[in-house]
Amino acid sequence: MSTPRSLPTTVTDPEEAMTHSIQTTVLDTPPVRDVPPTPRAAADPSFTSTLVSTIGSLGPSIIVPLILLLGLIAAAVIPSVLTPSGPLDMNPAEAFTAPGAAHWFGTDESGRDVYSRVIHGARSSLLIGILATVIGLGLALVLGAIAGLGTRAVDFGVSRFLEVLFAFPGLLLALLVITILGPGVVTTTIGVGLSAAPGYARMIRSQVLSIRGSGYVEASIVQGKSRAFIIRHHILPNVAAPLFVLATLGVGQAIVWASSLSFLGLGATPPDPEWGSMLSLGRLYIGNAWWLTVFPGLFIVLSAATTTLLGHGIQRKLKDK
């Protein structure tokens, strides 16, 4: 920002400016009488009614995606219970059967049940999505915390490094990793995680910086608390809360990316039930067997939408609070 001309009173100390904006916010809050806001009655009639009211208070924006997500998790954990046949069971006689009572989602070119394959595919997709997000966030937490807590020079170095990574479109970075490490599920996961990391790292860095400069960290320093104490008890917990939302949003993104890479033949290898590679195979027969592409595609959309909606729902809830 340019400095104003002939303005003696404009530029103030950082602290002075702080006091001002702080006072501002205090006064800006809606009028509250100086009596304690009464907390809700602690004694509740029964546990179930508490549970029901707790779930009810979440609102549909959280409940609907939560139910869908629980379905997907069930598919990932106990796919055999939910499906009539194994994902690799072939039956050439029934190849290219259209969706119907026997095969809900139809069968593919080898007569494998598409429904069974889609349900079994949930495990690898969710796992890749979650693991990639964990890798991305873990890496980001380290980079972001180093940049946010380190000296000016360290911050400068890490930030420039992140900017270099940012110069690559996300998926391209994942492709680079896979090219170097070779295709496969594990490398896809690592690739997707790595390419998501710079974005998270930048957010974590700014979060750490703002907490580091907050009044409560300063109050803690005045109390004589050590740096380690402040990082452990103030900075990390307060960075973690918004990170949880970020992670939920990230899982959906990672699932789409991982599926894209499998679609390109860089992730899961064909016979394995994986949504991306199923999509890729089905593409050959899209003219006469639409169900081979539509159902895996639908599940990719569903899982991504579910986690994204859930993330946004939680975010809104936290903001209201």
Add this chain to the structure above:
Amino acid sequence: MFSPNDTPSTQNEPIITVRDLKIAFGSKTQATPIVHGIDFEIHAGQCLAIVGESGSGKSVTARTLIGLTGANAVIQAQTLQLRGKDLRRNSDRAWRKVRGADIGYVLQDALVSLDPLRPIGREIADSLRIHTNLSPAARTSKVLELLAAVGIPEPEQRINQRSGELSGGLRQRALIAAAIALDPALLIADEPTTALDATVQQQILDLLAERKAAGTALLLISHDLAVVGQLADRIAVMRQGEIVETGPTAQVLGNPQHEYTQRLLRAVPTDKPRGTRLAPAGAGISARQHALIGAQRAKSETGDPTVPVLVAQNLRKTYRNPDGTPRVAVQNVSFALNRGQTLGIVGESGSGKSTVARMALGLTAPDAGDVRLLGLPWSTLSEKQRRPQRKHITSIYQDPLGSFDPQWDVARILSDALPDSESLTRSERRDEVIRLLETVGLDASLEARLPLRLSGGQRQRIAIARALAPGPEVIICDEPVSALDVSIQAQVLDLLDELQREFKLSYLFISHDLGVVQHVSDEIVVMEAGRVVEAGRTTEVFSNPAEEYTRKLLAAAPRLHTVPIGEKA
């Protein structure tokens, strides 16, 4: 009572008439009443001040007059008239015609009420653009006129600046300029000076007085009787949605009838000698609490009682502006704080007083000079050496909420501040927390509460409890009451005073409010632009200020005026 058929030019007809106004929030069936039937009217060239604490319903009342109460408000009134025109059934469209043109509204918060991305000239021109058909060139010249009228220097340059480039006082002026652009018959000002320094506050009040003299009806909303006293012709004291007392200013301030008005008047600290209670007596500190805190402090008692507890010598601190040029924040500041005494530091924003506080706390290293604590080196120590000594010096801030970790409850905030927290058992820690809560006059049941769920006064009490926890010698109070209502401020000041006498605490008390500083300080340091312009015994400085700047500050301190400025007694 006048019928709506009276000609608008009638001299005696009030600009705004309100009879039996009731405001509730919620649905029609389940509404929580906020305002319970109030009456007032304002004539041209007159000023009515509505005074009350947060939550009294004064701001809601003001917003109702321009139809901004919100969708979930239920409003009932026997009469709600603007120059004889009924406002009760106004549509949104009709309200938009009234706002700006007939009623100007100066928003509560100058610091955030301007769009940071738009030049103030455009903000001010908005109402001209919407309500008139002036050409752009004519609008610009009108805006320049307005800027000059509200006393903004160099209007040709300011017109293109954004709010971030302007000081608090100039922003408030810009807001007033926007509110008076169409020369409205009624001007509503909601806490127009609350966030401002004393001298700037005086200028804004003078500006409003000018509008009043020009024939505008003025509705002033404030929590501070001392502020409104110099402007209002009539005062209505509001509490919990009712007007408890109303009358001419001289009568309300000079001879208050209602017990609540008397309490508000007592809460004004200016010109009240040290040690005078400002609020009705609370429970006080029990003998048991005294013994407990006394024991805590005995453990940490150090040094010779005759040596000043905190000494600053020739402090100097230079910051860099964004463009790299150095800016001297503090220069050659020296002071000594004696045991059991209060040293007040006054100055306007930017005078360097907060930087001094940071250096005293060992948060900012001085470029030159040093601070000694209990006769020992302090500012020259490394943070590691300083840490064990930190229990001797604690602090209270203007914004207690910001100084609490949002995820920590009261119990954790307080137990964490105990110096030997680790060596205590769970139940011992809990006892200590409850003792601290009792010491600052709070109920033990608050221990599980998050700070966000506490009122402003309670938060500041928790901050004081935290500052007491380690058994300190010195507490740095940086604008500890600036964000509080006058009556809550009175309670907090009383508490600080009581604690000081009980435990022989020493306070470094920083404030822009001279009235408060005068009330609490034994000695005082006046700062301007990073330098000490005057220092000495508070009584001497206040009765016989040696410096021009001090005199200017003193003249601007809010006092109880029983007669509006510009009128003879």
